Amino acid sequence: MSLSKPPVQSAQSRRAASKVASKLVENEKSLLVCSTASTTRDVREFLLNILQLCSPLSNKCPKPLQNPINDSSEILPVLIKQDTALFVHGSSTKKRPNNLVFGRKFDSQLIQQQEFELKNFLALEDVKSKKPMVNCKPAIVFLGDYFENNVEFIRLKSLFLDLFRGQTVKKIVDTGIQWTICISAVNNEIRVRSYVIDDLTNETMKSVQSPVHLTPMGFSFDLVMRRSFFDDKVYEKAMIHPKLDKDGKQVQEKQKNVEIDEFGRKFGTIHVDGADVNKLNLRKFKGLRKGGDDEGEEGYAENEEELMEFEEESDEDEKK
Template sequence: MVAIRVPRSMRAKREVLKHAPKLVENGKKMLILHGTKTSAVLNSVLADIFHLKRDHAVKYTKKNDNIRPFESGGETSLEFFSLKSDCSLLVYGSHSKKKPNNLVFGRTYDHHIYDLIEVGVENYKSIESYAYDKKLAPKLGTKPFFAFIGEHFESVEKLKHLKEMLLDHFKGEVVENLNLAGVGRIFVCTAISPTTVCMMHCALRLKRSGTSIPRMELVEVGPSMDLVVKRNQSPAESLRKEAMNTPGHAKKVKNVTKDVLDGKTGRIYIPDQEVAKLALTNDIKGLKRERRDAKKNKEHSKKQKVNPE
């Protein structure tokens, strides 16, 4: 287990807060792991995924024997590696006779397994198998487009889950503004059947169209593969509520408003002031002398009734 150390300086506290879960995550890192046994195809798949996420990925090449993602207690090692490498996205590859070229995509919240989905890789083509003009090679680290083709992504629950998982794993950092000139690649995912998705990675080639908007062409640069969905694990209800927690609305302050021009404005209460034992009220017209004398006489008579001599 990882030893828990209490930070003793402000610099150490700031580093701990950087690794703490946030309401809005940005730039998630991916952890790539190998199982007890892997095939040559699966090794190439994991290498290509690491190539696509090179700036935001950590890859362990050592084989792991005690990882069983969908079994009770088998996710402990995944949570340990997630905490050790500070990664919230997981990709685990394993190969066996019953489940050849098996991939498991997973997400964590606070370094606890949030959800998992298992797919089988078929009809795989690596990046090296494609021949194209190297000038068209997309720059890694840029923001990619996503195209999900097929009605099964909206009607089948497992494909909905796979769509969320692929978006979270390959979308990159969250940005507010995007320069279209720097976007040069796209992931095309086509639902062939309720359990099979064809995934391709293409480069965007801009050509003249006679207008100010260029015409786009797709050039397949790899990798491409068919993902056959097998098992999936949804998050626990308690963990889902904690992960989906959003910041509450600020408490409304009495007599405070916000204006577009003046900004934050408010009203304050000022009690009646006295000058030389003379009460000054907020009445604009003021009090006449006769009315003021009548008020004093009335108060004097009340005191005499309460405290008779």
């Protein structure tokens, strides 16, 4: 019985399969926001705020899911079905209150999960200030040597960039950047602060080129690191950069000793080293030995004497 998947037949199925298949230039990374059945107010407000800030590349899971860092078998099919690469999961238990899990996948496999404790959360609604427009990319700033020297924090930096980068654009106007996220690291704690960018009208700042003013907008919190998961093999697979030509297509490496004729048939050339005939493993006969044993030599001598006697008798018969 064959375990391979049957070929896709209909055109609609082929188009759906091509959207999910691996690509040289990936699609926009969307976010799945999910939680357990019961959570705290801070966790619910955090999930609603990140759902709003990451719009339109964010989706809310319609059903409650258990903590994926304990068992990822429940959230992985949902990520594959909705074709989402990132997720944020919220939960709260007596053992781990105000719990958040950030994660991402690659090629239908989880590549990274990081569990945090949410502390000192300030929602967007708690601060009366100007808010950024929908689908507005933020300016992300990382502060601290941990994001440059520590391997674990370097991976978290990549995760946060995927989470808040938004849609890919070629050019951004100055007025398009309306807010910024400042992420700093202190020991095992990450502090996130969000600000609205406003132009200064003060005359004393006119000498400064393009002066800006930062106003707190909410969505500020502290994250205390807990458990983590990272798959090195999947990460190495995700970091492969194939060679591209001028048109952006993958350059296929030429196979050695393989030729294709005008009919499309493939022929291969096999190079075999020279074989030593003396070392071939053939059937060994006792009479062919160079230095046979005594019994073999005596038997050979007796056969030779009988042959000579037979030849002498045949010569005498011919003379008669």
